[in-house]
Amino acid sequence: MRIKKIHHVAVICSDYERSKDFYVRILGLKPVNEVYREERGSYKLDLTVNGMYQIELFSFPNPPKRPSFPEAAGLRHLAFEVDSVEETVEHLIGEGVPVEEVRIDPSTQKKFTFFPDPDGLPIEIYEA
Structure with a gap:
């Protein structure tokens, strides 16, 4: 396979x-x-x-609700690669989307953060 x-x-x-x-x-x-x-x-x-x-x-x-957030068994989150976490966060906040604090991945030193979709599905943005 x-x-x-x-x-x-x-x-x-x-x-x-x-x-x-x-x-x-x-x-x-x-x-x-x-x-x-x-x-x-x-x-x-x-x-x-x-x-x-x-x-x-x-x-x-x-549809049934998610059993817990975000640590339910199964798919944890959806991640999108972006050129600039800061610009993306600014856009999301401008649209009224709550965004977590930007963090640095200790392994790659890349910026990332999370925000929810309308149903609370965790979405990550990760800087290229």
Whole structure:
């Protein structure tokens, strides 16, 4: 077996329109395809990250809450690489997104921080 790359990351949203606005307008991800799956009562929106990776946003009727934050077993957070953590933090704060204090990775000496998506999913920004 040889894995070539990550194909996509799927996120289930409690408020699809709010999450769509967050990921498209605030984070700047580009919509590729959006469909409503009537048989499931669910939207699916494919978003591209710099033309390479894909985030899939899903809406489902009454999705269950995360069992705990952020240390539940399973996927811990989604991380995006940015050129400038400070500029990204300034943009997020300007959009009303709460952002944690910027930290330095002790192994790489790179800056990083976290902020939540509309459902509280932890998102990290990590300086290139």
